[in-house]
Amino acid sequence: MTDIILHHYLLSPFAEKIRTILGFKQLRWNSVIIPLIMPKPDLTALTGGYRRTPVLQIGADIYCDTALIADVLERIAPAPSLYPAPVAGMARILAQWADSTLFWTAITYAFQPAGRASLLGGMSPEEMKAFGADRAAMRGAMPRMAAAEATASLADYIWRLDNMLADGSPYLLGTQPTIADFSVYHPLWFVRKATALAGILDAAPKLSAWLDRMKAIGHHRFDSMDAGQALQAARFGAPSDCKDLPFSDTHGIALGERVIITPTDYALDPVEGELVAATANEFALRRSDERAGSVHVHFPRVGFQLKRPGIEERR
Numbered sequence: 001m002t003d004i005i006l007h008h009y010l011l012s013p014f015a016e017k018i019r020t021i022l023g024f025k026q027l028r029w030n031s032v033i034i035p036l037i038m039p040k041p042d043l044t045a046l047t048g049g050y051r052r053t054p055v056l057q058i059g060a061d062i063y064c065d066t067a068l069i070a071d072v073l074e075r076i077a078p079a080p081s082l083y084p085a086p087v088a089g090m091a092r093i094l095a096q097w098a099d100s101t102l103f104w105t106a107i108t109y110a111f112q113p114a115g116r117a118s119l120l121g122g123m124s125p126e127e128m129k130a131f132g133a134d135r136a137a138m139r140g141a142m143p144r145m146a147a148a149e150a151t152a153s154l155a156d157y158i159w160r161l162d163n164m165l166a167d168g169s170p171y172l173l174g175t176q177p178t179i180a181d182f183s184v185y186h187p188l189w190f191v192r193k194a195t196a197l198a199g200i201l202d203a204a205p206k207l208s209a210w211l212d213r214m215k216a217i218g219h220h221r222f223d224s225m226d227a228g229q230a231l232q233a234a235r236f237g238a239p240s241d242c243k244d245l246p247f248s249d250t251h252g253i254a255l256g257e258r259v260i261i262t263p264t265d266y267a268l269d270p271v272e273g274e275l276v277a278a279t280a281n282e283f284a285l286r287r288s289d290e291r292a293g294s295v296h297v298h299f300p301r302v303g304f305q306l307k308r309p310g311i312e313e314r315r
């Protein structure tokens with residue numbers, strides 16, 4: 001049986017997406033709780049610098065970004081599928097909208113002062129300050145939305161999503177949940193957690209019932225694991241063999257070359273290593289770490305940039 005390790009923290013919406021997919025697929029998993037803010041030395045020993053939440057680990061294979069993590073869980077447990085034909089393409093496109101536009105709209109809405117108090121109420125003023133500074137640095141020059149725009153846009157998105165359920169379908173694209181349901185779920189789960197502001201969902205009774213349905217999927221069964229055990233699992237595991245994966249060259253970079261992979265939107269921390277796979281939708285690089293040993297770090301192609309080290313972007 002594949003040992004699935006999820007590096008995450010409870011308040012993370014993207015982690016809730018993956019926890020709920022693990023519930024949907026009834027996969028047993030191990031839970032490693034990571035810090036909410038940098039530094040995250042045990043996580044970055046595995047990833048080589050990538051700091052976002054969550055990260056999936058299977059032995060010495062480290063998977064970054066929930067779009068790829070969902071694909072990996074689908075490979076491990078193909079049924080029930082996240083991508084049922086004939087809505088698979090539509091489901092992925094709707095998921096990408098939810099993971100970007102809906103997510104940032106919901107976050108901006110939920111982090112207004114009344115929501116922040118429900119979400120971060122357990123933090124001391126110093127911790128809140130450190131959290132704010134960490135996220136400001138992580139977002140860098142990413143454009144910011146004002147609370148008024150976030151409120152209006154979120155209300156409109158909620159109305160549109162409620163309309164998708166108007167024909168009585170239990171899920172957004174029909175009778176079965178798809179990846180789109182899990183991606184739309186996590187930002188709205190976060191809005192519900194911002195209890196003082198959760199009333200915005202009251203205008204959408206069908207969507208609220210759908211949220212209850214998604215919540216009922218649960219997280220299946222998991223065991224707590226500490227970061228040291230996860231590092232050991234990497235050290236004593238052998239990374240997956242990438243030799244036979246189809247090579248798709250879009251950059252003029254050969255397998256075996258040193259490369260840097262970086263997200264294209266925010267948290268632009270580079271990960272450096274030797275390119276071991278470049279398929280139509282996934283990159284993997286090999287890197288060595290004192291504590292984690294030799295690992296393969298995997299990224300989706302969408303949302304990530306591949307380049308040779310030392311080559312500056314022209315602005």
Ligand SMILES: N[C@@H](CCC(=O)N[C@@H](CS)C(=O)NCC(=O)O)C(=O)O
Nearest residue numbers: 012013014036051052053065066067
């Ligand atoms: N596209 C990424 C986004 C992940 C993301 O932004 N996660 C948030 C938490 S929900 C994050 O990393 N926040 C900063 C942190 O946890 O350090 C994915 O799908 O995994």
